[in-house]
Amino acid sequence: xxxxxxxxxxxxxxxxxxxxxxxxxxxxxxxxxxxxxxxxxxxxxxxxxxxxxxxxxxxxxxxxxxxxxxxxxxxxxxxxxxxxxxxxxxxxxxxxxxxxxxxxxxxxxxxxxxxxxxxxxxxxxxxxxxxxxxxxxxxxxxxxxxxxxxxxxxxxxxxxxxxxxxxxxxxxxxxxxxxxxxxxxxxxxxxxxxxxxxxxxxxxxxxxxxxxxxxxxxxxxxxxxxxxxxxxxxxxxxxxxxxxxxxxxxxxxxxxxxxxxxxxxxxxxxxxxxxxxxxxxxxxxxxxxxxxxxxxxxxxxxxxxxxxxxxx
Amino acid sequence: xxxxxxxxxxxxxxxxxxxxxxxxxxxxxxxxxxxxxxxxxxxxxxxxxxxxxxxxxxxxxxxxxxxxxxxxxxxxxxxxxxxxxxxxxxxxxxxxxxxxxxxxxxxxxxxxxxxxxxxxxxxxxxxxxxxxxxxxxxxxxxxxxxxxxxxxxxxxxxxxxxxxxxxxxxxxxxxxxxxxxxxxxxxxxxxxxxxxxxxxxxxxxxxxxxxxxxxxxxxxxxxxxxxxxxxxxxxxxxxxxxxxxxxxxxxxxxxxxxxxxxxxxxxxxxxxxxxxxxxxxxxxxxxxxxxxxxxxx
Numbered sequence: 001x002x003x004x005x006x007x008x009x010x011x012x013x014x015x016x017x018x019x020x021x022x023x024x025x026x027x028x029x030x031x032x033x034x035x036x037x038x039x040x041x042x043x044x045x046x047x048x049x050x051x052x053x054x055x056x057x058x059x060x061x062x063x064x065x066x067x068x069x070x071x072x073x074x075x076x077x078x079x080x081x082x083x084x085x086x087x088x089x090x091x092x093x094x095x096x097x098x099x100x101x102x103x104x105x106x107x108x109x110x111x112x113x114x115x116x117x118x119x120x121x122x123x124x125x126x127x128x129x130x131x132x133x134x135x136x137x138x139x140x141x142x143x144x145x146x147x148x149x150x151x152x153x154x155x156x157x158x159x160x161x162x163x164x165x166x167x168x169x170x171x172x173x174x175x176x177x178x179x180x181x182x183x184x185x186x187x188x189x190x191x192x193x194x195x196x197x198x199x200x201x202x203x204x205x206x207x208x209x210x211x212x213x214x215x216x217x218x219x220x221x222x223x224x225x226x227x228x229x230x231x232x233x234x235x236x237x238x239x240x241x242x243x244x245x246x247x248x249x250x251x252x253x254x255x256x257x258x259x260x261x262x263x264x265x266x267x268x269x270x271x272x273x274x275x276x277x278x279x280x281x282x283x284x285x286x287x288x289x290x291x292x293x294x295x296x297x298x299x300x301x302x303x304x305x306x307x308x309x310x311x312x
Numbered sequence: 313x314x315x316x317x318x319x320x321x322x323x324x325x326x327x328x329x330x331x332x333x334x335x336x337x338x339x340x341x342x343x344x345x346x347x348x349x350x351x352x353x354x355x356x357x358x359x360x361x362x363x364x365x366x367x368x369x370x371x372x373x374x375x376x377x378x379x380x381x382x383x384x385x386x387x388x389x390x391x392x393x394x395x396x397x398x399x400x401x402x403x404x405x406x407x408x409x410x411x412x413x414x415x416x417x418x419x420x421x422x423x424x425x426x427x428x429x430x431x432x433x434x435x436x437x438x439x440x441x442x443x444x445x446x447x448x449x450x451x452x453x454x455x456x457x458x459x460x461x462x463x464x465x466x467x468x469x470x471x472x473x474x475x476x477x478x479x480x481x482x483x484x485x486x487x488x489x490x491x492x493x494x495x496x497x498x499x500x501x502x503x504x505x506x507x508x509x510x511x512x513x514x515x516x517x518x519x520x521x522x523x524x525x526x527x528x529x530x531x532x533x534x535x536x537x538x539x540x541x542x543x544x545x546x547x548x549x550x551x552x553x554x555x556x557x558x559x560x561x562x563x564x565x566x567x568x569x570x571x572x573x574x575x576x577x578x579x580x581x582x583x584x585x586x587x588x589x590x591x592x593x594x595x596x597x598x599x600x601x602x603x604x605x606x607x608x609x
Contacts, residue, residue, distance in 0.1 A: 110399040132543075132565070133395065134395070134542075135543045147536050147539060148540060149540060215562075217566075219361055219363065220365070220566075242587065244585070246582065246585045247581070248582035251577075251580060252577065252587055252588060253577075279573060280572065299579075299580060300576055
């Protein structure tokens with residue numbers, strides 16, 4: 001048991017580390033405080049290989065606003081080093097039992113056609129999956145009907161919505177067990193895959209994200225959109241937006257690296273997480289508690305969206 | 313004749329108005345300068361990092377990228393069609409299915425409810441039939457006690473053989489063998505499962521699938537098949553594009569993504585404020601903007 005004195009010492013040490021500016025120990029991420037200082041919550045050189053709980057240094061600075069029933073949202077100013085600029089994180093957490101999720105497939109003629117402008121009655125809507133050219137890369141099931149077969153890649157994840165409203169998260173590309181449940185009598189209502197996996201198992205950061213190299217480019221900065229599931233069964237969404245006073249900067253595809261985005265999801269308390277298509281595709285809309293739509297637009301129309309509406 | 317004071321007032325107004333008009337460009341210029349100043353006041357950002365995946369989009373690389381995009385758009389998949397043509401056909405089939413379903417949305421719900429109730433009824437009917445067959449079998453075996461006849465002996469031998477075949481097939485996970493053995497047992501007992509099923513469906517008035525529903529479901533299936541083919545054509549197109557561009561698939565994917573971003577940002581009025589593209593890249597991409605818009609516009 002840690003005595004009160006030792007506990008105080010540790011708390012002071014943690015505070016000192018947290019309150020320090022983003023220093024010279026390589027890339028890091030920090031919350032920008034109203035005072036102008038920053039509170040560090042992640043450093044690449046000391047990155048955890050597993051996130052077992054939300055990081056208080058981040059989560060206690062998040063002020064959640066009520067959206068439609070079952071949905072909360074927040075914005076959080078963050079910054080980093082080694083090229084990471086001032087960003088805004090747009091955060092959403094959703095109780096899947098309080099809303100109804102649907103996938104929307106939107107292709108007109110031969111081109112993707114969905115944008116957040118087409119989701120004006122939604123409690124929440126965002127682009128879903130990863131798009132290689134025009135079509136989704138991976139598995140797509142809508143209303144119990146498989147529209148596209150699964151994609152294969154070890155760093156992919158899948159989100160499955162069951163007919164009773166529960167969500168199932170699959171780490172890896174083996175969805176064979178669930179594929180048979182998409183036809184008559186099956187309980188898979190919707191499903192989609194994306195990549196790369198950011199957190200797997202119980203908040204573990206996949207080795208290719210920690211060690212660099214391989215298929216994951218660990219240094220490329222882009223606007224990011226991530227989806228995760230926390231330990232309370234809530235769905236988490238995190239979107240980055242460039243936060244510099246230049247007209248149109250919020251849609252500039254520049255932001256975090258893949259390992260940094262894994263850190264954001266881990267610090268938010270995600271147990272599982274994956275990236276969705278970011279860059280110019282990333283877009284999100286949330287209806288606030290008055291029903292007014294908060295919109296973060298993208299620059300590209302996409303073929304697939306995840307939409308939540310009130311009630312079950 | 314106007315009074316002098318009025319003339320003076322009108323002249324003064326005309327002068328002040330013209331001065332104000334003349335000042336508008338100055339105000340605009342000042343606003344522009346302020347915006348420029350705001351941009352130049354931003355802390356200098358490091359240039360994009362290029363590596364083995366992310367190539368600098370200089371004029372030569374942009375030219376290779378366009379070669380690749382050209383190869384991708386010309387790539388033909390199954391049936392000799394491009395990914396775009398397959399996507400378009402998939403989309404048309406899906407739209408037609410949606411249109412039919414929209415015209416019959418209540419009809420489908422009614423059919424699903426009626427069919428669900430009828431299928432429950434069929435299930436109950438078949439359970440009853442199964443119980444009746446079991447009772448009949450029991451009675452038949454009980455009737456075999458006592459005097460042995462050649463017919464009884466043959467029946468018992470055939471029954472035992474078919475039963476053993478069924479057990480062996482089940483143990484070997486041989487579904488076809490199990491089905492054959494079950495058919496023999498049914499024949500010995502005078503059971504016709506097809507007739508039982510047809511009778512149960514007639515008794516329960518299982519509704520036929522309406523023609524419009526058959527058509528809509530068939531179109532939806534066609535749409536899905538074409539989407540799968542379109543995605544395969546996209547995959548093949550990307551591989552061909554990378555070869556034509558003399559890049560790895562990862563390099564081509566990154567270059568195409570960044571070029572598409574440039575086209576979209578340019579249309580939105582800000583090509584990234586130096587965060588996304590170097591000056592060399594901005595110049596190279598601007599010079600080939602017309603070509604790039606053919607693929608990304």
